[in-house]
Amino acid sequence: MARRAAERDLSGLQRRLGHTFSDPALLRRALTHRSHAADHNERLEFVGDSLLNCVVAILLYERLPGLPEGDLSRLRAGLVNQSSLYEIAQSLDLGDELLLGEGELKSGGFRRPSILADGFEALLGAVYLDAGFDAVRGVVASLFAGRIDRARDEPPAKDPKTALQENLQARRLPLPRYVVLAVGGEAHRQVFRVECRVDELGVVGVGEGASRRAAEQLAAESVLGQLAEKKAQRT
Secondary structure: OOOOHHHOOOHHHHHHHOOOOOOHHHHHHHOEOOOOOOOOOHHHHHHHHHHHHHHHHHHHHHHOOOOOHHHHHHHHHHHOOHHHHHHHHHHOOHHHOOEOOHHHHHOOHHHOHHHHHHHHHHHHHHHHHHHOHHHHHHHHHHHOHHHHHHHHHOOOOOOHHHHHHHHHHHOOOOOOEEEEEEEEEEOOEEEEEEEEEEHHHOEEEEEEEOOHHHHHHHHHHHHHHHHHHHHHHHO
16 A cells, blocks of 8 residues: 655665656655645646657657658557556556555555556656656656557557548448537546447447547547447347
């Protein structure tokens, strides 16, 4: 379980991360969830999210010469998502080092994918402020090496919206309709709820995400899953 600040020795985390902080206060802030203290990691997460997308884009550009922009974008989306970041955070044992409020501790927040993924992005933001862009690049290149190598050897998967569009075009059906059902959350952390409808097939999917595009992708993924189930039932 996550430990209290007084009990923590963060040398192991820094070794696994591949960066030793000159300013330990940055590391402590990166590990502090908003439920624990006012000086929390959300601003660092904001910086880390942008850095991660930038570094992964550069690494893919360098290692996959000639690959078109659309394929590079799909590969990056497959590498930079909550599931991938959660796995990396687990490999760092990040949940053991996070500072969480009592409520989050009792509810198992140190195992929650969203909290761990956000914490990893906050770590990258802290690395940048501590040592600059090249340090972040080194950390990301090391932690994502295996994933990028696999992406290089595998054909890029289509994103759900593109896959659904091509599925319907092959059937000579109209494109799906996307409707925003609700927008909630705080101004800086909005949550979009979007519906994807294919009336001709009687299928409706709903997705939630931090942006309208992300929610649309998840809604399209839900529709694709339903279409696959219907196909399996017919065979």
